[in-house]
Amino acid sequence: MRRVGTSVGTVLLVMLMLGAPAALAKPGRGGGSATCPTGSAAVVLDPGHGGGDTGATNGDLLEKDLTLDIANQTAAILENQYGLTVALTRYDDSDPGNSERGEIANACGAAVFVEIHLNGSADPSVDFTQTFWGKKRKDLDFATWMDGAMGNLTGEDGGPIANNGVGQFANGGLLAATMPSTLVEAVFLTNTWEGEQFRAGTRQGEIAQALAAGIGSWLSQ
Numbered sequence: 001m002r003r004v005g006t007s008v009g010t011v012l013l014v015m016l017m018l019g020a021p022a023a024l025a026k027p028g029r030g031g032g033s034a035t036c037p038t039g040s041a042a043v044v045l046d047p048g049h050g051g052g053d054t055g056a057t058n059g060d061l062l063e064k065d066l067t068l069d070i071a072n073q074t075a076a077i078l079e080n081q082y083g084l085t086v087a088l089t090r091y092d093d094s095d096p097g098n099s100e101r102g103e104i105a106n107a108c109g110a111a112v113f114v115e116i117h118l119n120g121s122a123d124p125s126v127d128f129t130q131t132f133w134g135k136k137r138k139d140l141d142f143a144t145w146m147d148g149a150m151g152n153l154t155g156e157d158g159g160p161i162a163n164n165g166v167g168q169f170a171n172g173g174l175l176a177a178t179m180p181s182t183l184v185e186a187v188f189l190t191n192t193w194e195g196e197q198f199r200a201g202t203r204q205g206e207i208a209q210a211l212a213a214g215i216g217s218w219l220s221q
């Protein structure tokens with residue numbers, strides 16, 4: 001009995017050292033109380049803002065609504081075209097805390113975590129794409145990869161959208177998530193032309209396609 005007990009203890013210790021598999025990682029891996037809404041998922045998408053926090057606005061267009069729409073469309077593409085399992089950090093107009101969003105990705109045992117945002121400026125002519133990393137070692141390569149993918153979006157002049165590159169952002173979600181993670185500021189919601197595209201209902205799908213292409217290709221390397 002004692003030998004068996006020691007053996008089991010050794011196995012558990014090795015698993016802890018290697019990182020527990022997804023099936024054992026929920027709920028609350030990393031000390032948080034977050035759970036994975038789908039049990040587990042290869043990809044966790046975080047629709048930015050929610051509830052009383054609208055994020056950027058352009059007239060009646062609210063960032064919190066558009067990021068949820070984009071996340072749902074991105075999830076559908078990843079599931080149907082790439083065969084990936086996907087969870088969202090919110091499916092309604094709730095507003096999880098920043099760290100909790102990353103902890104949900106941990107609870108899902110996700111391979112990547114993507115926070116979806118739309119940028120804002122007082123200048124309605126400003127429009128570019130950019131991505132951010134939180135912890136350089138785990139995030140920089142993925143953030144750079146996703147910035148390249150978002151750069152495939154078309155801008156107002158019909159060519160590639162301006163690309164502001166990759167930056168650092170000590171965001172609670174990026175810092176809490178243990179896997180490659182990035183915050184994507186896809187385009188500027190406050191831009192006049194972008195607002196027209198969102199009102200026409202076309203920009204949401206274009207952004208979802210760019211996100212899915214980036215995530216799908218990263219995971220099939």
Ligand SMILES: [Zn+2]
Nearest residue numbers: 048055117118
């Ligand atoms: Zn935002």
